[in-house]
Amino acid sequence: MMCFRGNRDEFYGEVLLLDGRKLTLTSEQGITVSVHLVQVFAHLNLVQVQFFGLRFCDCNQRSFWLDPTKTVHQHRQLIGPPYIFYFGVKFYVEDPTKMKEETSRGLFYLQVRQDIRRGVLPCPTHLRPHLLALMQQGRNTNNH
Structure with a gap:
């Protein structure tokens, strides 16, 4: 993983996808998580997005889901940069x-x-x- 060397106005994160691939996210600071979710969903050609989300682990390895209405920096437990996110199923369906x-x-x-x-x-x-x-x-x- 490369070191974050961008300026303070830029966001850099990596999303670990379920198939083991990584997706790099870059943007301006202050953008809501929903913008990053749209990037991930588009990359995966995913239409039924309501079942999926991004989560992260804090320094104690506890897992938290990102709130799409907040910016990345509003998630106080998040460590980084670089920020590491995990794409996954947030809501399971019965069948x-x-x-x-x-x-x-x-x-x-x-x-x-x-x-x-x-x-x-x-x-x-x-x-x-x-x-x-x-x-x-x-x-x-x-x-x-």
Whole structure:
């Protein structure tokens, strides 16, 4: 990661996406988080944006969601620059297969896979083979 060397009137941040890629955000200071969210959503070609958001970790590794109505600097626990954000599912739906947009379903899949691997979302032993089969099917679908 490169050091922030811009002037004090510029904002620099990185967003870690669910697929492991990074997205760099730059703008003028004082812009609301909603502007940055629009940049991320556009980069991902995401239409069903209401389910997703950006979060950050404070110095104690506690996670907080960015409030789109505030500027980045109004989030007191945020450390940086550079600012590191994590894109993710903020609101889960009961049945992601009923979502209209394929991109949203794919991002849900990536979030669930990540949460299971990190132990955030427990998976009962009897469901693991079925879940692994679904994950493999999703991976094969995404690679075509």
